[in-house]
Amino acid sequence: MSSQKYYPSSSSSASAASSSVVNTPATSNESLRSDYFNQSHAIHAPMKEAEESEEDQRQKMAAMEEHGKRFAAARDGLVSTINETGGILTSLRDFNKQRWIVHYPAIDRKPSTQQIRQRQALRRSMSVDPREESDNSAPHQPRLQRSSTTAPGSVPATPSQRSMSPVTIVLNDEEDVEEADDQSEMSVLRLDLKLGAIGNNPQALVHSLEKSSIAQLLDERMTSSIRQLDNLRNRISDTQSKVLVTGDLNAGKSTFVNSLMRRRLMPVDQQPCTTVFCEVLDAEQTNEGREEVHLIKQGMLYDLQNDNTYTRHSLSDIEQLVADAEELSPEDAPMIKCYCHDTRSTQESLLRNGIVDIALIDAPGLNRDSLQTTALFARQEEIDVVVFVVSAENHFTLSAKEFLWNASNDKAYIFIVVNKFDQIRNKDKCKRLVLEQIKQLSPRTYEDAEELVHFVDSDSVFGGDDVESSTPTEDKKHAGQSLATTSSSAMSFARLEACLRDFVLQRREKSKLMPAQTYLLRLLSDIEFLAQTNLGVANAELEEAKRLLAEARPALAQCKAAHNKIEAQLEGEEDGVVTQVSQNAQAAFNNAIDLIGQGKPASLQASLPPYPGFFSAFEYSAAVRQTFVESLELAVREAEQMARVATGETVQRIKEMGDVHLPGDVERSRREFRPDAMFAKRLRRQNSGVAGLGLGLSRDITDARLSDVFDVGYYVQIITRSEDDSQEGEGQKSSKKSSLEDELGLISTVGVGLGAMTLLGSKVVGATSALGAAVNITNLLKDPTVQKWGPRIVFVGTAGFVAHLIMNLHNSIPRSVGRSMKKELTGRRSAGPTAQHVVKLIASAASLDSTAVAPTSEEAAPVHFATQHQERLSREVRKVIRLAGWDLQERFRVALAEKRGVVERLEGQEGKSKEAIVWFGQTSARVKEVRGRVYEVEIVS
Numbered sequence: 001m002s003s004q005k006y007y008p009s010s011s012s013s014a015s016a017a018s019s020s021v022v023n024t025p026a027t028s029n030e031s032l033r034s035d036y037f038n039q040s041h042a043i044h045a046p047m048k049e050a051e052e053s054e055e056d057q058r059q060k061m062a063a064m065e066e067h068g069k070r071f072a073a074a075r076d077g078l079v080s081t082i083n084e085t086g087g088i089l090t091s092l093r094d095f096n097k098q099r100w101i102v103h104y105p106a107i108d109r110k111p112s113t114q115q116i117r118q119r120q121a122l123r124r125s126m127s128v129d130p131r132e133e134s135d136n137s138a139p140h141q142p143r144l145q146r147s148s149t150t151a152p153g154s155v156p157a158t159p160s161q162r163s164m165s166p167v168t169i170v171l172n173d174e175e176d177v178e179e180a181d182d183q184s185e186m187s188v189l190r191l192d193l194k195l196g197a198i199g200n201n202p203q204a205l206v207h208s209l210e211k212s213s214i215a216q217l218l219d220e221r222m223t224s225s226i227r228q229l230d231n232l233r234n235r236i237s238d239t240q241s242k243v244l245v246t247g248d249l250n251a252g253k254s255t256f257v258n259s260l261m262r263r264r265l266m267p268v269d270q271q272p273c274t275t276v277f278c279e280v281l282d283a284e285q286t287n288e289g290r291e292e293v294h295l296i297k298q299g300m301l302y303d304l305q306n307d308n309t310y311t312r313h314s315l316s317d318i319e320q321l322v323a324d325a326e327e328l329s330p331e332d333a334p335m336i337k338c339y340c341h342d343t344r345s346t347q348e349s350l351l352r353n354g355i356v357d358i359a360l361i362d363a364p365g366l367n368r369d370s371l372q373t374t375a376l377f378a379r380q381e382e383i384d385v386v387v388f389v390v391s392a393e394n395h396f397t398l399s400a401k402e403f404l405w406n407a408s409n410d411k412a413y414i415f416i417v418v419n420k421f422d423q424i425r426n427k428d429k430c431k432r433l434v435l436e437q438i439k440q441l442s443p444r445t446y447e448d449a450e451e452l453v454h455f456v457d458s459d460s461v462f463g464g465d466d467v468e469s470s471t472p473t474e475d476k477k478h479a480g481q482s483l484a485t486t487s488s489s490a491m492s493f494a495r496l497e498a499c500l501r502d503f504v505l506q507r508r509e510k511s512k513l514m515p516a517q518t519y520l521l522r523l524l525s526d527i528e529f530l531a532q533t534n535l536g537v538a539n540a541e542l543e544e545a546k547r548l549l550a551e552a553r554p555a556l557a558q559c560k561a562a563h564n565k566i567e568a569q570l571e572g573e574e575d576g577v578v579t580q581v582s583q584n585a586q587a588a589f590n591n592a593i594d595l596i597g598q599g600k601p602a603s604l605q606a607s608l609p610p611y612p613g614f615f616s617a618f619e620y621s622a623a624v625r626q627t628f629v630e631s632l633e634l635a636v637r638e639a640e641q642m643a644r645v646a647t648g649e650t651v652q653r654i655k656e657m658g659d660v661h662l663p664g665d666v667e668r669s670r671r672e673f674r675p676d677a678m679f680a681k682r683l684r685r686q687n688s689g690v691a692g693l694g695l696g697l698s699r700d701i702t703d704a705r706l707s708d709v710f711d712v713g714y715y716v717q718i719i720t721r722s723e724d725d726s727q728e729g730e731g732q733k734s735s736k737k738s739s740l741e742d743e744l745g746l747i748s749t750v751g752v753g754l755g756a757m758t759l760l761g762s763k764v765v766g767a768t769s770a771l772g773a774a775v776n777i778t779n780l781l782k783d784p785t786v787q788k789w790g791p792r793i794v795f796v797g798t799a800g801f802v803a804h805l806i807m808n809l810h811n812s813i814p815r816s817v818g819r820s821m822k823k824e825l826t827g828r829r830s831a832g833p834t835a836q837h838v839v840k841l842i843a844s845a846a847s848l849d850s851t852a853v854a855p856t857s858e859e860a861a862p863v864h865f866a867t868q869h870q871e872r873l874s875r876e877v878r879k880v881i882r883l884a885g886w887d888l889q890e891r892f893r894v895a896l897a898e899k900r901g902v903v904e905r906l907e908g909q910e911g912k913s914k915e916a917i918v919w920f921g922q923t924s925a926r927v928k929e930v931r932g933r934v935y936e937v938e939i940v941s
């Protein structure tokens with residue numbers, strides 16, 4: 001609809017005016033100049049008077065009214081869609097901030113064939129006017145074409161990839177890269193990515209930035225677009241229209257503004273002079289009819305009602321004000337408001353048109369310095385129309401091209417005045433060349449070139465210099481040609497005016513509403529593109545999350561089950577090996593102690609030393625004791641070695657359990673089992689001589705003692721025990737009998753006791769043994785049989801027994817030593833009674849109470865060598881197994897935490913993706929609906 005050609009309503013009058021000009025004779029410059037004005041008025045007025053009957057006036061008014069209604073409807077439609085778009089954009093921004101980091105598409109210039117196909121499909125779907133889906137005959141509207149590879153499945157495989165490598169937006173294949181450059185990228189929400197060396201390559205920059213950084217930039221872009229929407233709403237609700245007149249230096253902008261006003265308001269100079277923005281307004285409508293100039297104070301926001309924001313000047317001061325501003329940089333150049341009368345009728349006047357307030361802004365000529373400022377100014381939403389003045393002599397400079405390129409992006413249509421056309425000889429060629437350039441720079445403007453591009457001679461309104469310079473010296477014929485030229489120039493200018501007036505007034509939808517519509521469509525298109533892109537991303541991420549969850553959940557469950565299983569297994573392994581080691585040790589130690597008790601070495605690896613003879617009996621006993629101790633040590637070592645082996649096997653089994661049950665990606669324990677580290681503490685202590693066999697043994701177990709040679713206490717005890725034994729059970733009695741008891745009868749036993757006493761005396765036996773023996777003997781002497789046979793038997797027995805003992809010392813010493821050691825090893829004190837026992841012994845000797853003599857088992861410290869060592873071994877084994885188990889458990893704990901983390905992250909991703917799919921789906925539908933409504937806003941002339 002907007003592409004419909006329109007023709008200015010006043011074009012008929014313009015041509016009528018021009019034809020009249022042609023028919024009017026003129027003789028001089030002055031007369032030509034005045035003729036022009038006179039003719040202009042003279043021609044227009046009578047024609048209008050003649051042509052515009054009452055009926056015409058009525059029709060015109062009705063048309064105006066109708067036009068006003070259409071304008072209001074279009075404006076209301078746009079305001080409502082602006083509001084909706086603002087709502088969508090705000091929620092997108094919030095969603096980006098709070099729920100889902102919005103994915104910003106990047107550009108990829110080397111697509112695969114598949115990507116090209118996907119892109120084409122997506123482009124087709126996104127470039128279709130919602131209504132065109134059902135109605136292909138719908139009128140042309142600005143279209144935004146997008147291409148993307150974001151169809152589900154074409155998105156990077158993992159979110160991590162995605163975070164650094166946003167979804168690729170394929171521009172175009174090589175043949176149509178140019179087209180892609182201006183159509184495929186984001187427009188309103190496009191990020192201005194310029195940074196360092198890669199600033200010229202937004203694609204590289206997008207790839208290098210973190211997704212969150214881009215989301216942040218996008219957030220800022222959305223915020224500024226929301227502001228822009230507010231401005232647009234205010235602007236289209238405002239009745240004033242602003243026309244910015246800009247162009248190359250010296251192109252004749254000021255002359256053009258003056259011509260429009262039919263007054264020499266702006267200073268005109270051959271030298272570039274305008275550095276200020278000068279806004280020309282109708283004094284009647286805007287300044288209570290006062291003609292004056294307001295120079296806005298530096299840094300002040302202009303307020304007509306507030307004198308402090310500006311200084312007042314007369315119209316004639318403008319030239320000086322502009323000259324003063326010459327020295328300033330474009331950024332500091334002041335803004336001037338020029339209130340003046342347009343004396344023409346409302347039908348002719350641009351400013352005082354009776355429909356809408358118009359302000360004409362004369363901008364500084366474009367050069368490198370001012371380009372930025374003017375471009376910014378032109379982008380402002382309150383600028384409805386940009387009139388670009390270009391000199392026909394110079395065509396478009398680089399600055400002009402840049403400005404037009406950007407401005408036509410923003411405003412779509414630019415009104416172009418090709419000025420100084422009078423200076424051009426080959427006018428057709430000039431027109432062709434200029435139009436060629438416009439086609440490149442502003443395609444929309446080119447489409448409507450008939451109405452929007454005008455080749456004129458602005459100066460001709462005041463009687464151009466060309467005419468002045470030629471007439472004085474030329475002949476009448478030449479003057480006639482000049483007249484014809486001037487007439488044609490006037491005609492062109494009149495047509496320009498009519499078109500401009502029409503463009504600004506009657507078609508202000510186009511000039512005022514269309515920028516808003518264009519902006520909205522671009523913005524909505526961007527949002528839809530983002531929504532589609534993110535929908536694709538979310539779908540891909542959901543699929544990915546589902547796929548990975550399908551692997552991660554069972555892996556977690558499997559890991560948990562394996563963990564539970566190994567926990568139970570570990571417990572079993574620990575208990576098993578500890579029990580095994582404990583039992584083995586117990587058996588080995590008991591066996592060792594029994595062997596020692598029988599006077600044999602505890603280990604097969606040890607053997608008794610050779611007997612050196614009676615006179616070295618004591619040394620022999622010491623050597624035997626040493627051998628026993630060493631053999632016991634060997635037995636302990638053997639038990640420890642067995643424990644090491646059993647532990648090693650269990651550790652290996654635990655390791656294998658780990659290999660079987662631990663997930664493959666979990667690092668295995670690097671801890672190595674070192675058997676020699678087990679029991680190292682005891683060995684160290686032993687080597688340093690701190691403790692002998694350790695654990696609960698008195699340190700003098702290795703010390704030899706005389707009782708090892710003659711165990712008097714033992715002999716006496718055998719005698720006394722016979723009485724006690726009679727009170728005990730038969731089974732017990734037999735088990736307690738030693739081999740010596742078998743050999744000796746009661747008599748010889750008594751003899752042994754007494755003989756030993758006699759032979760060795762209390763010195764030899766030791767005080768406690770002697771005392772114990774004495775007590776026992778005292779008890780023995782109470783026996784009547786002993787009293788009767790005593791002396792003789794004692795003598796014979798003693799002599800025999802002593803001989804026997806001496807003869808049998810090589811056998812009895814190991815037994816004595818063994819017995820003594822066994823007592824100690826099994827927890828009975830062999831080092832002699834404690835002080836308490838001695839006191840008891842003395843007391844019992846005095847009272848002859850035999851029951852109080854022997855230390856009871858409770859009194860003896862319940863130190864059992866076998867038990868102690870067995871416990872030590874068990875503890876050590878348990879410690880090692882626990883460590884191995886703990887190691888494995890720890891691996892499981894890490895693996896479980898990792899797997900749980902993966903599942904939780906994927907569940908989070910799944911949830912977020914689902915939410916995003918719903919959200920972007922709804923948003924996409926909403927945008928589509930609003931876009932449809934924006935398309936429906938009918939902006940017609």
Ligand SMILES: Nc1nc2c(ncn2[C@@H]2O[C@H](COP(=O)(O)OP(=O)(O)OP(=O)(O)O)[C@@H](O)[C@H]2O)c(=O)[nH]1
Pocket residue numbers: 248249250251252253254255256267268269270271272273274275363364365366419420421422423456457458459460464465466
């Ligand atoms: N021949 C001819 N000269 C013109 C025309 N328009 C302007 N001029 C001359 O061109 C020169 C510059 O005109 P200005 O109106 O000052 O140009 P400008 O674009 O406003 O200049 P700056 O603001 O300094 O960039 C003046 O000498 C004008 O007389 C025209 O249509 N034909």
